[in-house]
Amino acid sequence: AQTVTQSQPEMSVQEAETVTLSCTYDTSESDYYLFWYKQPPSRQMILVIRQEAYKQQNATENRFSVNFQKAAKSFSLKISDSQLGDAAMYFCAYRSATFQGAQKLVFGQGTRLTINP
Amino acid sequence: DTAVSQTPKYLVTQMGNDKSIKCEQNLGHDTMYWYKQDSKKFLKIMFSYNNKELIINETVPNRFSPKSPDKAHLNLHINSLELGDSAVYFCASSQGVPYGRRTDTQYFGPGTRLTVL
Numbered sequence: 001a002q003t004v005t006q007s008q009p010e011m012s013v014q015e016a017e018t019v020t021l022s023c024t025y026d027t028s029e030s031d032y033y034l035f036w037y038k039q040p041p042s043r044q045m046i047l048v049i050r051q052e053a054y055k056q057q058n059a060t061e062n063r064f065s066v067n068f069q070k071a072a073k074s075f076s077l078k079i080s081d082s083q084l085g086d087a088a089m090y091f092c093a094y095r096s097a098t099f100q101g102a103q104k105l106v107f108g109q110g111t112r113l114t115i116n117p
Numbered sequence: 118d119t120a121v122s123q124t125p126k127y128l129v130t131q132m133g134n135d136k137s138i139k140c141e142q143n144l145g146h147d148t149m150y151w152y153k154q155d156s157k158k159f160l161k162i163m164f165s166y167n168n169k170e171l172i173i174n175e176t177v178p179n180r181f182s183p184k185s186p187d188k189a190h191l192n193l194h195i196n197s198l199e200l201g202d203s204a205v206y207f208c209a210s211s212q213g214v215p216y217g218r219r220t221d222t223q224y225f226g227p228g229t230r231l232t233v234l
Contacts, residue, residue, distance in 0.1 A: 033221075039158075045207060045225035089158060095221070103148065103172045104162035105223060 002027045004094050006108035013082045014116050020067075021077045021111050023092030031097035034068065034075045035105065040088040048090070051075065053097075079113075087115045120144050121226035123208050129232045130198060138193045138229045140208030147212060148172075149191035150223065151183060154205040163206075166191055195231075203233045 004025045013019035025034070036048040051059045051068050058066050063080045079086055092108040121142045130136050142149065151163040165173035169185040180196045191208060208226040 035222075037225075043205065043228045043230075045209075045228075047222060047224070050222060091160065095223075103165035103167070104150070104175070105152075105160075106162075107160040110158045 002029070002032075002094050002096065002106050004092050004106050004108035006090075006092055006111050008111045009109070010112045010114070012114040012116055013079075015084060016081055018078060018080045019082055019113065021079075021090050021092075021113065023075045023077070023108055025073050025075065025092070025094050025108075027073070027094065027096075029096055029098070033095045033097065034066075035093040035095070036064070036066070036075075036077045037091045037093060037107075038086075038088045039091065039110075040085075045091075049077065082115050084115050084117065087113060089113075121208060121210055121224050123206075123226040123229050125229060126227060127230050127232075129234065131234055132198055132200060134198050135194070135196045136198060136231070137195070138206055138208075138231070140191045140193070140226055142189055142208075142210040142224075142226075144210055144212075144224065146210040146224075147188060148210060148221075149185065149188075150209040150211075151191065151193050152207040152209060152225075154207060154228070156204070160207070164191075164193075198231075198233045200233050203231055205230050 032053045034051045038046045038048050049061045065078045067076045089110045093105040124139045148167045150165045154160045163177045164183045166185045182194045185191045205228045207228045209223040211221045211223045
């Protein structure tokens with residue numbers, strides 16, 4: 001079974017600076033997807049960024065980018081120019097590419113990000 | 118326009134009662150899910166339905182019974198509620214993963230906070 005580990009329960013960063021959230025995962029599969037979701041105090045789960053394992057190029061979405069290291073099974077999220085609205089819980093998630101395994105996301109424990117003004 | 122909606126958003130009830138949470142998606146997706154987020158914010162899959170057919174039942178007590186009257190709806194009925202059922206329940210949907218299809222992203226509803234007294 002796949003597992004996802006986020007070793008940083010809490011992180012904080014000064015507004016406008018850069019922060020990196022860590023995520024590692026364990027799988028025996030070669031084809032899969034990785035995601036970062038954001039959960040602000042409103043509780044809504046919001047997709048931040050997605051990476052396909054077969055793509056070597058790291059995904060980017062505006063101020064958000066990932067460092068995907070497939071051999072090391074590492075998938076970190078970098079937030080540049082941090083803004084107050086980035087404050088939230090961030091969850092790393094794994095999804096298999098097989099039919100059965102693709103029916104669920106496996107989540108990490110989450111990292112609470114605080115932005116200091 | 119709300120993509121994935123859940124009702125109610127808050128539910129407070131006594132131990133032993135039976136309650137239902139409703140979920141509807143207007144994205145035309147084939148697959149719907151229920152996740153449970155516990156008090157430590159950990160998210161775990163409960164059920165997955167594809168075209169009204171149950172695909173995943175992740176060792177959930179049989180007091181929990183999902184029902185999918187059509188592709189756009191997936192309701193969760195809980196019998197004989199227990200204190201440990203207190204959590205936030207998220208419904209999600211995705212386009213579905215037919216054999217050979219690679220891309221799929223899950224979109225989440227706003228969550229239902231269930232409190233059992």
